[in-house]
Amino acid sequence: MRHLIPEFEAMKKRLPPGENGVLVLPCLKRIQEDRGYVADEDIDGLVEYLGVPRIQVEEVLSFYGMLRRAPIGRFHLQVCHNVSCSMHGAERLLDRLQSRLGIAPGQTTPDGRFTLSRVECLGSCGTAPVLMVNERYYELQSEPLLDVLLEELGKP
Amino acid sequence: MPTIYIDGRPVEAAEDQTVMQAARAAGVEIPHFCWHPALSVPGNCRICMVEVEGKGTDIACNMPVKAGMKVFTNSDEVVAHRKAILQLTLLNHPVDCGICDKAGECTLQDYHYRYNGEPSVSVDAKVPATKFNELSDRIVLDNERCILCSRCVRFTREVSGSNGLGIEHRADHSRVQPSSDGAFRGDPYSDNVVDLCPVGALLSRRFLYRSRVWYLEPTPSVCPGCERGCTINVWHRLEDWKLKSVATKENSRIARVTPLENPAVNGPWICNKGRDLADLFERPRTTQAKVGGRPAEIDEAVAAARRLIATATRPVALVSSWGSNEELEAFARHLGGRLACFVKADHRPREGEVLEDGLLIKAGKNPNSRRARELFGDAAPSFAPGTDLVLCWGEGFDPALLPAGAKLIVIGSFFDAATDRADVLLPASTQLERDGHYTNFEGVVSAFAACFPRPAGVADAEALFGLLAGEDAT
Ligand code: SF4
Ligand code: SF4
Ligand code: FES
Ligand code: FES
Numbered sequence: 001m002r003h004l005i006p007e008f009e010a011m012k013k014r015l016p017p018g019e020n021g022v023l024v025l026p027c028l029k030r031i032q033e034d035r036g037y038v039a040d041e042d043i044d045g046l047v048e049y050l051g052v053p054r055i056q057v058e059e060v061l062s063f064y065g066m067l068r069r070a071p072i073g074r075f076h077l078q079v080c081h082n083v084s085c086s087m088h089g090a091e092r093l094l095d096r097l098q099s100r101l102g103i104a105p106g107q108t109t110p111d112g113r114f115t116l117s118r119v120e121c122l123g124s125c126g127t128a129p130v131l132m133v134n135e136r137y138y139e140l141q142s143e144p145l146l147d148v149l150l151e152e153l154g155k156p
Numbered sequence: 157m158p159t160i161y162i163d164g165r166p167v168e169a170a171e172d173q174t175v176m177q178a179a180r181a182a183g184v185e186i187p188h189f190c191w192h193p194a195l196s197v198p199g200n201c202r203i204c205m206v207e208v209e210g211k212g213t214d215i216a217c218n219m220p221v222k223a224g225m226k227v228f229t230n231s232d233e234v235v236a237h238r239k240a241i242l243q244l245t246l247l248n249h250p251v252d253c254g255i256c257d258k259a260g261e262c263t264l265q266d267y268h269y270r271y272n273g274e275p276s277v278s279v280d281a282k283v284p285a286t287k288f289n290e291l292s293d294r295i296v297l298d299n300e301r302c303i304l305c306s307r308c309v310r311f312t313r314e315v316s317g318s319n320g321l322g323i324e325h326r327a328d329h330s331r332v333q334p335s336s337d338g339a340f341r342g343d344p345y346s347d348n349v350v351d352l353c354p355v356g357a358l359l360s361r362r363f364l365y366r367s368r369v370w371y372l373e374p375t376p377s378v379c380p381g382c383e384r385g386c387t388i389n390v391w392h393r394l395e396d397w398k399l400k401s402v403a404t405k406e407n408s409r410i411a412r413v414t415p416l417e418n419p420a421v422n423g424p425w426i427c428n429k430g431r432d433l434a435d436l437f438e439r440p441r442t443t444q445a446k447v448g449g450r451p452a453e454i455d456e457a458v459a460a461a462r463r464l465i466a467t468a469t470r471p472v473a474l475v476s477s478w479g480s481n482e483e484l485e486a487f488a489r490h491l492g493g494r495l496a497c498f499v500k501a502d503h504r505p506r507e508g509e510v511l512e513d514g515l516l517i518k519a520g521k522n523p524n525s526r527r528a529r530e531l532f533g534d535a536a537p538s539f540a541p542g543t544d545l546v547l548c549w550g551e552g553f554d555p556a557l558l559p560a561g562a563k564l565i566v567i568g569s570f571f572d573a574a575t576d577r578a579d580v581l582l583p584a585s586t587q588l589e590r591d592g593h594y595t596n597f598e599g600v601v602s603a604f605a606a607c608f609p610r611p612a613g614v615a616d617a618e619a620l621f622g623l624l625a626g627e628d629a630t
Contacts, residue, residue, distance in 0.1 A: 053319030055335035062324035
């Protein structure tokens with residue numbers, strides 16, 4: 001995380017002194033963008049850099065389910081299974097992905113290419129069912145569209 | 157000073173008080189879990205609901221007083237709210253009071269009996285959690301019993317400063333957890349969270365399953381661990397519940413030590429050393445007087461010591477800084493003129509012990525150095541040439557330092573190298589077996605009382621001093 005310190009310094013400038021605790025969340029978010037997850041050494045570095053108690057970083061990490069402590073696959077498939085998406089067949093999409101990729105939600109393919117997650121509302125109910133691949137939304141999905149998507153992502 | 161009305165009674169409140177504080181000052185106890193007088197106000201438990209005329213209900217712990225406000229602490233609406241809150245508080249609580257050390261002094265139990273008293277209305281299974289979460293070798297946490305009031309967490313952040321605890325995860329999965337860097341293990345004040353916890357979630361491993369609290373009673377005392385002299389309660393078996401056949405040793409053992417709140421000395425806290433006084437007092441005791449290494453009657457030993465004092469040409473006394481004010485004064489009166497007196501440190505810092513900090517712990521590890529020095533001066537013990545007798549009262553004297561040819565009289569409670577070497581040994585009572593006072597480093601005098609009988613063969617040092625001076629002798 002050390003190479004990110006100049007960015008963190010810029011955030012710090014916008015805060016009154018002694019309020020470093022506020023930076024825990026944005027710093028963790030940035031670290032995850034950069035590395036893909038938050039490693040032990042990132043926690044050590046952040047505790048040292050911000051001067052906050054370690055428990056404060058651990059609380060934030062455990063509270064936010066989107067902060068990861070372990071690496072994931074190159075493509076993160078997050079399938080919404082909240083009300084609107086479920087009503088439009090989210091479970092079928094999940095079943096399809098599970099059988100095509102051979103993994104259950106929460107798992108990563110052995111080649112490290114795909115990670116599958118079942119997530120709550122992605123805020124795009126109007127175009128349900130929805131999934132995200134890394135930072136991109138794929139709306140109004142169906143099983144045939146998923147097959148096309150997987151092909152684009154290099155699934156043999 | 158605004159006047160507010162609590163349940164119809166006019167109460168003078170201070171400008172900056174909350175309704176909780178004003179009510180307490182007026183002797184009205186409003187139920188509370190998360191609020192604690194010495195911690196910040198998180199307002200998370202909602203049990204302290206009160207009704208304000210014209211305003212509805214809200215929490216008392218975070219409600220500023222306002223002149224003329226009419227507060228009701230027990231109206232029908234308030235009671236209905238408390239019942240509902242208790243249903244929520246107990247939603248995932250295991251209600252295993254039968255095996256919980258806190259039973260009998262648990263506010264959740266008390267409030268439940270007072271306001272709710274009904275089984276859970278929930279039909280869902282309770283969310284399980286860790287029942288034996290080892291926070292340190294001193295403390296275990298039962299996460300199922302925890303009501304997430306955050307008192308323990310705030311204590312480590314606002315009082316002890318270790319930042320050792322936090323609440324991890326969220327909602328039904330929220331759990332108090334120790335910081336992974338071990339900060340809680342190293343917190344010398346950690347045991348205070350056991351008292352702070354309103355339920356039986358945080359438990360002392362030393363006390364775990366040792367006794368139901370209603371078989372115990374507290375005796376006010378003073379911690380001898382350092383010159384802060386924190387006031388404490390020493391808990392021991394109630395007279396009526398003394399064990400008759402099994403484990404009778406428990407009758408005269410310290411069950412636990414808790415702080416005795418004292419704004420002049422320690423506030424509501426003590427350090428962990430104060431919790432471990434059993435280790436100090438339950439060391440092997442001297443109970444047999446000795447003369448020349450052989451067992452003797454106490455009278456015989458006193459007579460022998462008296463002869464040594466009477467015939468010595470250059471006697472030196474090492475005065476205990478663990479003696480009470482009364483004992484020190486008696487020593488000065490009876491023997492101060494006869495012997496050259498020096499104050500001795502009975503206890504020195506142990507390895508790994510916190511030497512001194514900004515909260516309570518002081519570097520001087522004896523409770524009454526101040527009064528001892530007032531009476532006997534600051535000089536370090538030394539033996540002038542020709543010293544032919546050393547009278548050692550208390551512990552901490554290395555007999556290797558005894559001048560060649562000098563005799564040694566020891567008045568002591570516990571075995572050490574000096575009691576082994578003594579020409580005359582006189583067993584003395586401990587502070588748990590007699591009343592007295594200590595003067596702490598700031599000059600505050602605190603009292604301690606006897607909680608156990610004196611063992612056979614042991615005398616009070618104060619009585620011995622008069623006898624040794626030969627004042628009853630003809
Ligand atoms: S462990 Fe006790 S003091 Fe700590 S949050 Fe839970 S109930 Fe409160
Ligand atoms: S601070 Fe000193 S007097 Fe107070 S409990 Fe600790 S050792 Fe005992
Ligand atoms: S329910 Fe799927 S995006 Fe809202
Ligand atoms: S005591 Fe007021 S909300 Fe907990």
